[in-house]
Amino acid sequence: MAAGLMRRRPWYYTVRISTIGLLYAGGWAAFAALGDSWWTLAVAGFLAVIFGQVALVAHDVGHRQVFRLRKASAWTGRIAGNLGIGMGYGWWQDKHSRHHANPNHEELDPDVNPDILVWSSRQAREAKGLARVIGGSQAFLFFPLLLLEGFNLHVSGVRALSDRSLKQRRLEGSLLFMHFAVYLSALFVVLPPGKAVAFLAIHQCLFGVYLGSIFAPNHKGMPTLTGSDRPDFLRRQVLTSRNVRGSWFTDLALGGLNYQIEHHLFPSMPTPHLRKAQPIVRGYCQELNVGYLETGLLGSYAQALKSLYEAGAPLRRQPATQVTTQ
Numbered sequence: 001m002a003a004g005l006m007r008r009r010p011w012y013y014t015v016r017i018s019t020i021g022l023l024y025a026g027g028w029a030a031f032a033a034l035g036d037s038w039w040t041l042a043v044a045g046f047l048a049v050i051f052g053q054v055a056l057v058a059h060d061v062g063h064r065q066v067f068r069l070r071k072a073s074a075w076t077g078r079i080a081g082n083l084g085i086g087m088g089y090g091w092w093q094d095k096h097s098r099h100h101a102n103p104n105h106e107e108l109d110p111d112v113n114p115d116i117l118v119w120s121s122r123q124a125r126e127a128k129g130l131a132r133v134i135g136g137s138q139a140f141l142f143f144p145l146l147l148l149e150g151f152n153l154h155v156s157g158v159r160a161l162s163d164r165s166l167k168q169r170r171l172e173g174s175l176l177f178m179h180f181a182v183y184l185s186a187l188f189v190v191l192p193p194g195k196a197v198a199f200l201a202i203h204q205c206l207f208g209v210y211l212g213s214i215f216a217p218n219h220k221g222m223p224t225l226t227g228s229d230r231p232d233f234l235r236r237q238v239l240t241s242r243n244v245r246g247s248w249f250t251d252l253a254l255g256g257l258n259y260q261i262e263h264h265l266f267p268s269m270p271t272p273h274l275r276k277a278q279p280i281v282r283g284y285c286q287e288l289n290v291g292y293l294e295t296g297l298l299g300s301y302a303q304a305l306k307s308l309y310e311a312g313a314p315l316r317r318q319p320a321t322q323v324t325t326q
Helices: 010-034 040-062 070-085 089-101 121-125 129-146 149-162 169-190 193-219 233-238 248-253 260-265 271-288 297-311
Strands: none
Touching: 010 040, 010 169, 040 070, 040 089, 040 193, 070 089, 070 169, 089 149, 089 169, 121 297, 129 193, 129 297, 149 169, 149 193, 169 193, 193 260, 193 297, 233 260, 233 271, 260 271
């Protein structure tokens, strides 16, 4: 607080949101101008990155980094998430809030649910369904599976509309289906069916890979917690998170989430202040002898994949059909 790092940065977010908005509009303008051309597939790749950047803006808005008022944050988040990229903002915010409260807790963090992947040997021994089938090979399948993450976000947002606890369900649903209608209409009006399907596949698959690659380095491969194992707030956030070293380009590409430790300790801290907070937090952790992990981007992926490989070991030692619950 004394360093002033919790103060909002209205001009930073004005420039950032405006730039991303212009690039978003420019991408679709290029799509329309190119029309029936295979070059539109290059636009699909460009828009995959822009969709990822829009998701990062929705993330910052959801953490109240941009606006002081909850109503302004909710409206901006729904416009960016539901209408802009077809991601259910209300569903995501609820899920992400539970993750922040208990990161990497196997019973409380929805990001480590063993629905498709297993995150520990305990989960592997208790695996069911798809996780039981692919768990032994999950380290090799992780990045290929990210090709489906964009589609998964859309499906999850639609499925959440059946949850009566979701706030503003009608508004969420209206904006979500408006996005789908305009998106699919644009593709199949401008392009012939074959190119439209190719555009959709490239755009959504690369969007999923980009988004998954942003979030994968943050907690995957870090210790998981179970049961009543809940250390104090500082250790709960720091010991389950990993920072990624890099330049300004890393900050831009990962949306500041490469400072994951600082972000988890101060979720409402504006993104550009996280870099400044890092030496303060790191020094404090050293004083308390609390482990503070920082690595390069490729190193973070290697650690995550190694952890996935080790977690799936029980499913490789014997056929999946013979794995018993313990």
